[in-house]
Amino acid sequence: QKEVEQNSGPLSVPEGAIASLNCTYSDRVSQSFFWYRQYSGKSPELIMSIYSNGDKEDGRFTAQLNKASQYVSLLIRDSQPSDSATYLCAVTASGGSYIPTFGRGTSLIVHP
């Protein structure tokens, strides 16, 4: 059974700090990795996708992938109170199953 694990948090960081969110997955053939942000009472929205080992940067967000260690992380630089949300990690495998498996999410609180 494919599993995607995240620390539920909450992760509390001060405004302006770097927030580091981590995700581990069990299926070694996983190929695509996504981070979704979900504000309270809202639907998930994609903020980052990464497909190969290494770092991918988009503005204040950096996704990091290490397939050998089976983890993917999301760094948020210069954290803002508006970044306070739950961050969901999603993983899809190759080989015909394109159904993403979601982690339960990490709650991030950025305090002024």
Add this chain to the structure above:
Amino acid sequence: DAGVIQSPRHEVTEMGQEVTLRCKPISGHNSLFWYRQTMMRGLELLIYFNNNVPIDDSGMPEDRFSAKMPNASFSTLKIQPSEPRDSAVYFCASSGSRDTFPLHFGNGTRLTVT
């Protein structure tokens, strides 16, 4: 682009009643997903359609749940009879290709069964 449209936004019903949730995917998307989200279990896949055909329904909890996709622009999720443990937020999501995610989520239906 109107996004994925779900209705109703909120549904309150009594145990034993039939509930029908509706979803209109983004035009041109050929994959559609129904998810259920609870605090205890997170986001769970219920069923996945590709080109209107159910591909994976292993997440459907039991026979009380059924889903249809009669055409590319409409899908329903039905619960009959409903039970209090079905209370959750139900999301519909669509995707343009099996090879290229992301999923685009609707605003969800918050279901409360009393």
